[in-house]
Every structure is written in structure tokens, then in C-alpha cells.
Amino acid sequence: MTVVAPDETPLAHQRQQRRRLWLLLAPGGLWLLFFFVLPLLIVMLYSFATPGPTGDVIWQFNFDSYITLMGKDLYFNAYYRSLWVGLQTTVICLLVGYPLALYMTLAAPKQRNLLLFLVLIPFWTNFLVRTYAWMIILSNNGLINELLQMLGFAKQLLYPSTGAVLVGLIYGSLPFMVLPLYASLARFDFTLMEASADLGAGRWRSFWRIMFPLTVPGVVAGSVLVFIPTVGQFVVSDLLGGSKVDLLGNLLQRLFTRSNPPNWPLGSALALVFMFVLTLIVIIYFRTTTEEDR
């Protein structure tokens, strides 16, 4: 029911409401315009420019950077590796995070708050520091190797390696998986599991038919929150991979700052193509996991 003031036509009322809406949207909109849309346009502009001999940019526009991109395995491999590492990280976070979130949901309220607190505690320390900590734990004389030695096993080369990168990425992303899952599970009505059992479904079937479909929004949110930042990572792969694991982020960083000379147009093109691919993946993921009538 809409109440319209007697001296006001519905049209005028509508117009006024629209104006109010714009006013509310303005701060966020302006922020996005200046710090997202404009920079993106600048990146786009750069990607069509020509790299100069000293790392500068010559404002001659062509498709050269994109053509270079398509032609070299180096770039394709970086895309592929980044997506693959992102996928592994996401799947493992999901497999570890779902039971953890479920356990938190089912815990007594006091314990639940403590667990939630424990999940959030790592955020109190700088991410870089935590990644260095993993370097120490995994190093040749680190905690794990010392333990292995004490138990009579040979020392293993744990770091630097792709495995170490994966461990670091999973460790860093897990809270981003657990929290949306927890939010979804906390809203889940566990009486439905009893109803399912009552109707003859065992635990596993009840999980797949009832609990999982109803917590898909949490799974989707968590997966996107883990996958997107992971594929763009370059610090973890740099530190724990010992500069040997080349993810897209590392490549980008090199193109912009370290290569001799730096190549901004190529870096911009690389970033834009990757952004396009990622957007496509996320759209397909949403389409297939979210019900059409929701």
C-alpha cells in the first residue's frame, strides 16, 4: 500500500523518490567512478599504447600487446597455472571449511563465539608476517622437519615449492570460506534434517538433498571470495614459491616494475584479458549454482 499525500500527484511523488535514491547512491557511485571505472579506463588506454625503449609509453595505439599475449606460451601458462592454483585452493578450502563451519554452527553458543573468534584471530597479524611464519615453519630447520627428524624420518624439502604456495594460500583464504558458510549454516533450519531422516533418508542423503542445496549461497559466496583473490596473488607465490612458482600476479608485477625495460602496455593487456576470463568464470559459476527462481 502506498500512501500519497493529497497535494501530491503520484508522478511527483515518484520523481521525488527517484531523486532521493540518486542522493543515497551518490557517495558509493562517485567512489566507484574515481577509483574503479576511471583507473580501469586508463588501464584499457595503456593496453593499446606502444611500449617505449626505456619503459616509457608511446601514445601510438594498436593491438600489438594483445597479439604478443596470444602468441606466447609463457602467458597462457601463467593464466592456466593461476586458475589451477585458484581452483585447488578453493576446493580444499571448501572441503576443510564446510565441516568446520558446520561444527561451529552446532557448537554450544559460548563455544561458537570462541570458535568464531579463533577463525578471525589471524587477521590481527599482518598477512605478510603470517606468510613469513609459514616460511619458517616449512623451512629446512623448521618445525615440521624437526618433528620429522625426531620421529626418525628424513628431512623433506617443503619450501620453496608449489605445495608450500598452496598451503600458504589455503591458510590465508580459509576464513573467507568459513565465514559465509557459517552465515549460511546458521540460517539453516536443522529441523529439516530431522524431517529428512523421518522420511527415510540417511545422513549422507539428507546432507546432499537438504543441507547442501540450502547452503549453496554460502558455498558460492565463499568460493568467489577465495577464488578471485587467490588467482591474483603474487606475495604468497613469491615468498613460499621462492620466485619459482609463476602465477599471473608475479608476471604482472614483473612487467610493470622489474623487467628491463618495463612494459606497461603488455601488463595492462594481460590484466584486462585475465579480468575478462575471471568475470566469465564467475558468471558461469553463478548461473549453474543458483536456482533460476531465486
Add this chain to the structure above:
Amino acid sequence: MHVTNTSAVVLQQVTKRFQNVTAVDAIDLDIRDGEFFSMLGPSGCGKTTTLRMIAGFEFPSSGVISLGGAHVEKVPAHLRNVNTVFQSYALFPHMTVAENIAFGLEMKNVPRADIKPRVDAALAMVQLGNYGARRPKQLSGGQQQRVALARALVNRPKVLLLDEPLGALDLKLRKEMQIELKRLQQEVGITFIYVTHDQEEALTMSDRIAVMNQGKLLQVGSPTEIYERPSSRFVADFIGEANFIDGVVTDIGTPYCTVRASNGLELKGMLQGTSSVGAAVTIAIRPEKLRLTVQAPENVSTLAAKVEQVVYIGSDTRLTVRLSDTITLDVWEQNIRSTLDRDAYWQRGEQGFVTWNPDNALILTA
């Protein structure tokens, strides 16, 4: 009626403890095949826990539960041939009404070709024939209630468990569903075990009622037995209204015993259970069993009383009369006299005589 003498559900010395709280305390129950059986009691009395143990959601700490003769106290819910209608309905929100109803059949691997006709029949039974494609969210509370019933009954369980299923409905819909439930139960002939805290609901629908309090079973009987012959003060108080007078037994006779109330009044009544002279007891009398007359009737024991309060509620007039400094009684009079007769109505302060049939005065020892 479908009630036979075989047992559908038997509970023997069933106890359930949660940490150090005893929710259900050594209960014995024998629920007959085809019976509409209600478990009645205040919240926290253990009725829902008992139901959940029959469903298999909780396992008893000790004791035996049999369904159709087989021990099931350790069998998980999904392997028991009982179905539950939940208080919150617990319909699956991501499935249509028809998918909800088909779920139980699917889990029991009923052939696909048989599922659709059975789902349609179940929908028709609860008068929701055209609602199969809807989502539970698109239905009203009463309709969701019917879907929950259909989802349970489509499995043809031996026993249907209902946990306060009408609790969320408004009064008018409740009354309709009470009649509907009773009709359905007689139609399908399945044993219904119905948990409620609403005494009127229990009296209206049940073949037998079990009254529980603080984890203990107090009395099992037909609605008439429970109302007319409560075995304890709690039951008399919980079901309907009752006047209570404390006193001491002065004479044990047949059929009537005599009790001396605290102020010396000698009252006659029927002893429930056993007692002896000198024992402390409570007399319980329903207010509608009392008569208040202007003149003392002859040949019956009667007590002088003064009208303290008159509440006219249309069909009845509810009076409070004082017998002594410490004893007042509620008296309900049906308004059966001429409406033109002004003197037919009691006024505050008038004197009268309270009389009752000693058959209806129950001497309770508990």
C-alpha cells in the same frame, strides 16, 4: 472406530536424561493400534521428548520402546516406520509441494511410476489437489500444515506422530483443523500420537489422553475419565477448572467418605485410590457440578454460602461464593431460566445454599 486390542507402540520404563536433568522419568505406555492418543501437559513436562524418542530423534537413556512388537529404542529415525508432523512443519523450502511429498517415497525407493499417483492421492486427501507445483513459501500456514500431513501420510506409516501441529494457527483455523485431523485419522485408520499443551484440543480429538508433568506420567484414560475422574490434583487442575478444599479423612465408608475441611465443615465425596482415617486429602469439585439455591434442599447435605462475585458470560453465569473465612467456591450456572425473570440472576451479597452430588466430589490423595 479402528481401535483394536493390539498395541501399536509400547513404552516400558522409558527414561531420558539430558546431563543431569531427567526429562522423561520411567514411563510406561501402551498405545493401541488405530487409536488417537494424545500426550498432554505443560511445557517442559517431557511429552515432546517422549514423542521424539518414538520418532527416533532421541534415544532413551534406559527402557524399551516397541513399534508393532519390535524393539526399536536403538534404531535411528530413518529406519523406523513412523512419520512426524513437526510443529514448524519443516517443509523443504527448495522443493515444490509435490517434491516434498514425494521425498519419503523416493527415499524408500518406491518405483517412479508409483510415486506420482500416490503424491496426487495424498494432495487430494488434504484438499490441495492443484497446489503440487507451488513452493511451501507460497502457501498459507494452514495449507503448509496440510502439506506436512500429506508428506507424512503418503508413506503409510504405522504410527503418525504430531508435535503440537496446530500451535502456529489462529483459533478459527485450529478448530477447523482439529475436525479435519480427526476425520483423516478415522479415514486412514493410522495410529495418531498427538502432543499438545491445549487441554481442550486433547479432549476434543482423542480416544485416550496421557497427562504428564515433570517427566512423569500421571494418568492415562479416555477424555471422560480424565475430566470426570482425575487421579490427582494436578490433573484435575490442568484439565478444566476445579474447586479444591484441603481436609482430613474422618470416615471411610461405601460409597462415600467424609472429610473435615480446615474450618470444621464435614464434606462427603468419592475416594480416588486408597486412604485411611486421619490422612490429609484434597476434595476436588468441578464448578459446573455445584448448584446454588435460594432455599436449602431437603434430604441432601448442603452448605450455606454468600455470593461474592457474579460474572455473566452469556451461556453461563460464573459465581464465586464464600462458605467460610477460608473457603470460597466457583459455581457455574447455566442460564436456562427465563430471561424476563429478573430474580433468576444472583446478585452480589445474596445468601444461598451450595449443593452437590457426592459422586462428583472427588477425594484426591495426590
